[in-house]
Amino acid sequence: MSHLPIQVHRPLxxxxxxxxxxxxQVKVITGFSDTFFGGKVTALTGPSxxxxxxxxxxxGLMHRQSSGEIFIDGRPTSSMSDSERAMYRANKFGxxxxxxxxxxxxxxxxxxxxxxxxxxxxxxxxRLKAYELMEEFGVASRASHRPGxxxxxxxxxxxxxxxxxxxxxxxxxxxxTGNLDPNTRNVVLDAFRSRADAGSCVIIATHDPDVVxxx
Ligand code: ADP
Ligand code: MG
Numbered sequence: 001m002s003h004l005p006i007q008v009h010r011p012l013x014x015x016x017x018x019x020x021x022x023x024x025q026v027k028v029i030t031g032f033s034d035t036f037f038g039g040k041v042t043a044l045t046g047p048s049x050x051x052x053x054x055x056x057x058x059x060g061l062m063h064r065q066s067s068g069e070i071f072i073d074g075r076p077t078s079s080m081s082d083s084e085r086a087m088y089r090a091n092k093f094g095x096x097x098x099x100x101x102x103x104x105x106x107x108x109x110x111x112x113x114x115x116x117x118x119x120x121x122x123x124x125x126x127r128l129k130a131y132e133l134m135e136e137f138g139v140a141s142r143a144s145h146r147p148g149x150x151x152x153x154x155x156x157x158x159x160x161x162x163x164x165x166x167x168x169x170x171x172x173x174x175x176x177t178g179n180l181d182p183n184t185r186n187v188v189l190d191a192f193r194s195r196a197d198a199g200s201c202v203i204i205a206t207h208d209p210d211v212v213x214x215x
Contacts, residue, residue, distance in 0.1 A: 010038035011169035018068035043215035052205035094163030102147035
């Protein structure tokens with residue numbers, strides 16, 4: 001019996017000579033090229049205002065580059081339609097904004113489960129998954145609270161739970177440990193490492209040298 005080599009698929013993000021400027025602004029991103037692999041946690045670091053968040057928005061297909069190309073698993077993203085990009089964002093990406101951006105009118109649990117509605121997942125299964133994630137990040141006891149009743153660090157971890165609901169191939173997080181104490185920061189970094197070990201491509205922006213040294 002012959003054995004065919006097993007091709008392990010790894011999510012891959014390739015950036016080629018990308019430039020970006022906001023309307024009427026000087027260039028924020030100039031000639032950026034890099035490759036991000038599944039299985040790795042990569043930290044983007046640099047002083048405030050250098051363009052970390054902007055680069056994450058580009059990598060997460062929220063901004064369109066002014067020139068250059070970003071490939072996802074070999075596919076050029078600049079020629080994708082807005083709806084195709086939205087589909088990628090919903091199914092392949094988990095994005096965590098720096099300021100959590102939770103819906104204040106809904107409970108923590110509903111916020112975590114929000115994206116699964118777009119993916120037509122069963123409610124009972126997403127509820128189970130949401131609780132598993134909230135347990136992992138130590139915020140399950142806040143499930144029925146509103147975002148106005150929790151701390152900034154809890155909000156940040158709840159946004160992380162929401163982003164991880166679909167086991168995304170690409171996890172992109174903007175200063176995800178900014179509001180966290182050292183223990184909780186370790187929980188979050190361990191979570192990134194375990195997702196990367198499971199094959200995800202994790203990219204974070206941070207100016208914390210301890211976090212950088214662990215990426
Ligand atoms: P960082 O995350 O490294 O602090 P940002 O990517 O947020 O940096 O910002 C990079 C530069 O782009 C800054 O000079 C900032 O003022 C500018 N900038 C960010 N967002 C906008 C925007 N929406 N419109 C215009 N300029 C912006
Ligand atoms: Mg930023």
